[in-house]
Amino acid sequence: MNFMLTRVCRIQSVFTSGRLLYAVANQDIRRHEPASTIWTTAPAMQALEALHTRSSVPKLGDPLPDQQVLDNIYKAAFRAADHGVLRPWRFLLIKGSSRERLGELFVRAAEADDPSVSIEKKQKLRQKPLRAPLVLVTVAVPKQHPKVPAFEQDLSAAAAMQSMLIAAFAQGVGAMWRTGAMAYNPLVMKGLGLSENEKIIGFLYLGTICGGTKTLNDPKLSDFFQEW
Numbered sequence: 735m736n737f738m739l740t741r742v743c744r745i746q747s748v749f750t751s752g753r754l755l756y757a758v759a760n761q762d763i764r765r766h767e768p769a770s771t772i773w774t775t776a777p778a779m780q781a782l783e784a785l786h787t788r789s790s791v792p793k794l795g796d797p798l799p800d801q802q803v804l805d806n807i808y809k810a811a812f813r814a815a816d817h818g819v820l821r822p823w824r825f826l827l828i829k830g831s832s833r834e835r836l837g838e839l840f841v842r843a844a845e846a847d848d849p850s851v852s853i854e855k856k857q858k859l860r861q862k863p864l865r866a867p868l869v870l871v872t873v874a875v876p877k878q879h880p881k882v883p884a885f886e887q888d889l890s891a892a893a894a895m896q897s898m899l900i901a902a903f904a905q906g907v908g909a910m911w912r913t914g915a916m917a918y919n920p921l922v923m924k925g926l927g928l929s930e931n932e933k934i935i936g937f938l939y940l941g942t943i944c945g946g947t948k949t950l951n952d953p954k955l956s957d958f959f960q961e962w
């Protein structure tokens with residue numbers, strides 16, 4: 735069973751490399767061409783396809799995508815809507831054995847909350863960061879600004895997270911945004927080195943897609959968009 739799972743992950747990573755070429759080509763076009771020509775090119779359609787079809791991948795595995803693929807994901811964060819271009823975020827990359835340290839931090843936080851926490855619960859918490867080869871923690875870092883309240887800056891950090899989800903999907907990399915109680919636990923925040931004014935926007939689990947992905951039905955647009 736394990737053997738099968740590993741093979742599925744490897745097949746997906748070949749697919750990932752194929753998609754990367756497209757992503758790099760797309761960036762060059764965006765940098766050099768005026769917007770009006772972008773709208774009619776095939777790469778722009780690729781962007782729409784990603785936006786219209788993205789879905790999360792809960793089952794992730796090795797290998798971690800190539801550094802260039804990861805950099806494409808990280809760069810996407812910086813094109814998020816960002817009032818005042820404050821870049822009110824930073825990102826922690828947790829991989830390899832650091833994921834075990836994060837699991838232990840989760841356990842310590844749960845024990846501090848409830849000294850009688852069950853062994854099963856602790857084991858579950860320990861395993862959580864191991865669900866992907868890379869756990870990227872998006873941290874909101876509010877800056878002092880006369881016109882941009884901290885709430886808006888949190889929204890920007892969340893938009894950065896969403897942009898990374900889409901950049902991952904566009905390259906065939908599996909990704910899932912997770913939070914849960916641990917994202918809001920003061921001991922976890924301290925253990926990750928956050929200062930008093932910082933907060934965790936989410937844990938972005940990234941890796942090679944293992945298993946199937948779901949297809950969602952398109953909503954009826956008029957249920958959500960009404961003229962005012």
Ligand SMILES: Cc1cc2nc3c(=O)[nH]c(=O)nc-3n(C[C@H](O)[C@H](O)[C@H](O)COP(=O)(O)O)c2cc1C
Binds near residue numbers: 791
């Ligand atoms: C702020 C935020 C926190 C989330 N936390 C979790 C989580 O802890 N566990 C989880 O299963 N899904 C969580 N989700 C939802 C998933 O990331 C995902 O969006 C959801 O399962 C729907 O799947 P889709 O992205 O493919 O539409 C969270 C989403 C957001 C925006």
